[in-house]
Amino acid sequence: MTTPFIKQYLMTAGPTPLPPAVSQVMAEPVLYHRAPAFIEVYARCLERLKKVFQTRNDVLAFAASGSGAMESAVANLTRPGEPALVASCGKFGERWLELCEAYGADATHLDAGWGSKVEPADLDRVLGESGHFEVVFTTLSETSTGVVNDVRALTDVAHAHGALIVVDAVSGLGAVPIPQDEWGVDVVVAGSQKALMCPPGLAFASASEEALRRAVDRAGPRPFYFDWQRTAAGQRKDPPDSPFTPAVTLFMALDVALRSIEEEGLAEVHARHALLGTAARAAVGALELELLGPEDEGANVVTAIKVPDAVDGARIPKMMRDRFGITIAGGQGQLKGRIVRIAHCGYFGAFDVISTIAALEMTLRELGADVELGTGVAAAQRVFGEADVPAAAPA
Amino acid sequence: MTTPFIKQYLMTAGPTPLPPAVSQVMAEPVLYHRAPAFIEVYARCLERLKKVFQTRNDVLAFAASGSGAMESAVANLTRPGEPALVASCGKFGERWLELCEAYGADATHLDAGWGSKVEPADLDRVLGESGHFEVVFTTLSETSTGVVNDVRALTDVAHAHGALIVVDAVSGLGAVPIPQDEWGVDVVVAGSQKALMCPPGLAFASASEEALRRAVDRAGPRPFYFDWQRTAAGQRKDPPDSPFTPAVTLFMALDVALRSIEEEGLAEVHARHALLGTAARAAVGALELELLGPEDEGANVVTAIKVPDAVDGARIPKMMRDRFGITIAGGQGQLKGRIVRIAHCGYFGAFDVISTIAALEMTLRELGADVELGTGVAAAQRVFGEADVPAAAPA
Numbered sequence: 001m002t003t004p005f006i007k008q009y010l011m012t013a014g015p016t017p018l019p020p021a022v023s024q025v026m027a028e029p030v031l032y033h034r035a036p037a038f039i040e041v042y043a044r045c046l047e048r049l050k051k052v053f054q055t056r057n058d059v060l061a062f063a064a065s066g067s068g069a070m071e072s073a074v075a076n077l078t079r080p081g082e083p084a085l086v087a088s089c090g091k092f093g094e095r096w097l098e099l100c101e102a103y104g105a106d107a108t109h110l111d112a113g114w115g116s117k118v119e120p121a122d123l124d125r126v127l128g129e130s131g132h133f134e135v136v137f138t139t140l141s142e143t144s145t146g147v148v149n150d151v152r153a154l155t156d157v158a159h160a161h162g163a164l165i166v167v168d169a170v171s172g173l174g175a176v177p178i179p180q181d182e183w184g185v186d187v188v189v190a191g192s193q194k195a196l197m198c199p200p201g202l203a204f205a206s207a208s209e210e211a212l213r214r215a216v217d218r219a220g221p222r223p224f225y226f227d228w229q230r231t232a233a234g235q236r237k238d239p240p241d242s243p244f245t246p247a248v249t250l251f252m253a254l255d256v257a258l259r260s261i262e263e264e265g266l267a268e269v270h271a272r273h274a275l276l277g278t279a280a281r282a283a284v285g286a287l288e289l290e291l292l293g294p295e296d297e298g299a300n301v302v303t304a305i306k307v308p309d310a311v312d313g314a315r316i317p318k319m320m321r322d323r324f325g326i327t328i329a330g331g332q333g334q335l336k337g338r339i340v341r342i343a344h345c346g347y348f349g350a351f352d353v354i355s356t357i358a359a360l361e362m363t364l365r366e367l368g369a370d371v372e373l374g375t376g377v378a379a380a381q382r383v384f385g386e387a388d389v390p391a392a393a394p395a
Numbered sequence: 396m397t398t399p400f401i402k403q404y405l406m407t408a409g410p411t412p413l414p415p416a417v418s419q420v421m422a423e424p425v426l427y428h429r430a431p432a433f434i435e436v437y438a439r440c441l442e443r444l445k446k447v448f449q450t451r452n453d454v455l456a457f458a459a460s461g462s463g464a465m466e467s468a469v470a471n472l473t474r475p476g477e478p479a480l481v482a483s484c485g486k487f488g489e490r491w492l493e494l495c496e497a498y499g500a501d502a503t504h505l506d507a508g509w510g511s512k513v514e515p516a517d518l519d520r521v522l523g524e525s526g527h528f529e530v531v532f533t534t535l536s537e538t539s540t541g542v543v544n545d546v547r548a549l550t551d552v553a554h555a556h557g558a559l560i561v562v563d564a565v566s567g568l569g570a571v572p573i574p575q576d577e578w579g580v581d582v583v584v585a586g587s588q589k590a591l592m593c594p595p596g597l598a599f600a601s602a603s604e605e606a607l608r609r610a611v612d613r614a615g616p617r618p619f620y621f622d623w624q625r626t627a628a629g630q631r632k633d634p635p636d637s638p639f640t641p642a643v644t645l646f647m648a649l650d651v652a653l654r655s656i657e658e659e660g661l662a663e664v665h666a667r668h669a670l671l672g673t674a675a676r677a678a679v680g681a682l683e684l685e686l687l688g689p690e691d692e693g694a695n696v697v698t699a700i701k702v703p704d705a706v707d708g709a710r711i712p713k714m715m716r717d718r719f720g721i722t723i724a725g726g727q728g729q730l731k732g733r734i735v736r737i738a739h740c741g742y743f744g745a746f747d748v749i750s751t752i753a754a755l756e757m758t759l760r761e762l763g764a765d766v767e768l769g770t771g772v773a774a775a776q777r778v779f780g781e782a783d784v785p786a787a788a789p790a
Contacts, residue, residue, distance in 0.1 A: 008424060010424065010425060010426075010427055012427045014640060015425045015426065015427060015428060015640070015643055016425070017424065017425060018424075018425055023421075023422045023423070023424070023425075024422050026418075026421040026422055026594075026644060027418045027419050027421055027422040028418070029403065029405070029412065029413075029418070030405060030410045030411070030412060030413055030418075030594055031405075031410065032405055032407045032410060032722045032724075033410060033595070034724075035716065035722055062459075063458065063459050063460045063463070063595065063596050064457075064458050064459055064463070064620065065458045065620075065639035065640045065641075065642075066639075066640065067619075067620055067639045067640075068458070068459070068620045068639070071619050071620045074619075098619065099619050102617050102618065102619040102622070103619075191640075193640060199421075199425055199642065199643055199644040199645075200428070200458065200640045200641065200642050200643055200644075201458050201596045201642030201644070201645060222497050223497065224462075224466050224469075224493065224494050224497040224498075225459065225460075225462055225463045225466045225621075226620075227497070244460035244461075244462045244463070245409060245410070245460045245461065245462075245586075245588060245595045246460075246595065247460075247594065247595050247596030247642075247645075248410055248594055248595055249421060249594040249595075249596070249644070249645075250594075250596060250642075250644075321430065327427045327430055329427075329429075
């Protein structure tokens with residue numbers, strides 16, 4: 001049983017914990033979305049988003065969950081009956097498939113399997129043998145498994161076959177590098193509630209000029225709320241204007257969160273996430289537990305750990321939450337009960353990982369696993385102690 | 396020029412001001428959307444929404460602007476090439492037309508004109524002479540003009556012709572009565588940022604069983620994010636589950652706001668809005684200004700006032716904001732510069748109206764109109780003084 005008197009720690013990959021300044025700004029008086037005070041916040045957010053996406057594109061903002069931005073890409077880029085390729089490795093990658101089916105696109109599924117990476121060579125093979133695809137949909141950080149794909153290589157392969165590539169970076173953007181313009185990624189979608197350190201409710205799509213042009217040329221019924229053209233036209237006005245009432249408190253939060261990312265520095269933010277991921281994996285190794293995905297120094301968003309055979313996996317998140325106040329996620333879909341997932345994307349520091357590993361050790365031991373207390377913690381401590389980058393999230 | 400040292404008053408019809416307890420709860424720690432602490436909030440919001448919609452339907456909730464819920468109705472209920480009737484009287488009514496066009500429905504437009512009501516007799520005539528329409532789209536409170544339509548009568552007319560009726564109640568719900576089940580309204584859509592006293596970012600659609608069935612039977616490409624079936628299936632689970640990450644801070648706010656509406660009592664909330672509207676219209680009359688719409692004791696959401704010929708209308712909202720810190724809205728579209736709009740839907744009390752009228756008098760006088768200071772204020776004071784219902788919004 002949860003008691004409200006246990007200090008709570010949120011260690012899930014969305015919603016993620018918020019810096020205090022982000023939480024506080026939402027309690028300020030609501031602004032009229034056409035008043036100068038809000039327009040300033042809105043315009044600044046749109047500029048700051050470009051820096052995190054590392055792009056000159058307009059980053060289109062929607063009041064929606066991350067799936068809304070994913071839908072915007074499918075709705076704007078596919079046509080009923082036309083072929084599209086979905087290259088997935090988990091639950092969220094398969095959402096692309098559901099979306100393509102909803103919109104009537106003729107989707108081919110390259111399924112790398114839950115816990116594996118999408119291999120560029122496999123993408124090359126499928127694109128080569130299966131006729132002409134105009135769009136490839138894939139994932140940066142697959143939140144259901146912790147796997148982070150090599151988007152740079154996948155982009156090169158897609159382009160070699162004349163296809164655009166659309167990347168779900170909902171949990172990855174702001175945690176691991178995806179320099180959109182440098183890598184030439186055609187479309188990157190993201191959400192507010194992961195590494196961007198905001199509550200859920202804002203979704204983003206950064207589309208290249210070529211992708212926008214393709215969206216405009218699209219025949220037949222068009223989306224309305226998720227129409228890229230409508231949103232781009234509004235955001236390109238001076239001052240920028242949202243075609244629908246923007247979620248003003250969430251933009252106020254985003255403005256503060258993006259300022260924090262700027263102040264820490266995007267490279268430093270990525271380095272901090274790399275350190276958190278390295279420490280988590282070191283702890284898993286020291287505890288002689290298995291990672292779900294490949295040992296990968298780039299998988300720094302979510303650490304997915306296989307549950308030892310002796311333990312009932314479904315009980316771990318429940319006991320960690322109810323006994324220790326630490327909320328982690330279990331497995332989804334086919335991985336239900338088989339893994340636990342510790343997130344470290346966003347407002348996380350060394351002692352979030354250390355506390356979570358400590359609670360995991362206590363929980364596994366209580367559930368009958370052979371765990372020596374402190375072993376994982378010590379491994380994480382060594383990683384943080386030896387690091388030359390700060391391990392703490394900014395205040 | 397706005398200075399940050401002028402005390403600010405938000406008198407627009409969305410975003411609207413929030414009760415302090417609603418603002419404060421958003422600064423509390425973010426909850427994981429699958430944790431018991433949030434599920435409790437979410438389930439309670441879904442139940443509380445039914446009481447405000449006065450329905451036994453599931454009120455489907457989306458992370459979106461109000462237009463997203465409107466799109467959900469068009470996407471789920473229309474089919475490309477099939478006839479639909481849009482009965483509008485302003486900018487937001489015309490959004491139904493844009494949505495129908497986006498989805499390829501064959502829309503007929505009954506345009507009552509900006510500032511008029513949609514007359515049930517006109518709806519009856521058009522439905523009678525123009526073949527069979529399966530769906531009528533219309534508006535409860537037309538935010539662009541202040542007009543409130545007689546939804547009860549329009550519903551009866553639509554049903555007499557065998558059509559479903561879908562009502563945009565984004566700014567009306569929680570301000571003026573729309574007892575959905577009693578009147579038999581097939582679909583009511585609403586948003587969080589008007590009379591529901593929350594920030595923008597949540598949108599709602601309450602669809603009858605018949606409307607849901609029609610949505611399910613719909614052939615061809617389906618929406619995904621705005622699919623009623625998917626959201627209804629999630630919300631009907633025990634405990635209820637959102638198919639996409641819900642906007643948790645906005646649900647935390649909604650929970651507090653809906654509790655406030657329950658505590659005040661829905662009938663009392665409607666009576667308070669009626670009083671605010673009556674006082675605003677009395678002030679307009681005493682100032683010998685003209686209302687845009689018909690003199691209507693049911694038009695209690697927004698009071699739209701024609702700008703006197705001697706005055707440059709665009710300057711009024713700007714001067715009220717910059718000199719007096721009071722944000723009202725001007726006219727939109729064809730009414731730009733010709734009206735000003737004072738909202739009183741949501742967290743508003745007597746002295747919000749009195750302060751706004753006082754500032755309007757000062758502004759009009761400064762811009763060259765022949766206004767005797769205090770005339771409008773006194774008329775509003777008399778209305779509030781004689782009323783036997785409380786004029787203050789709940790603390």
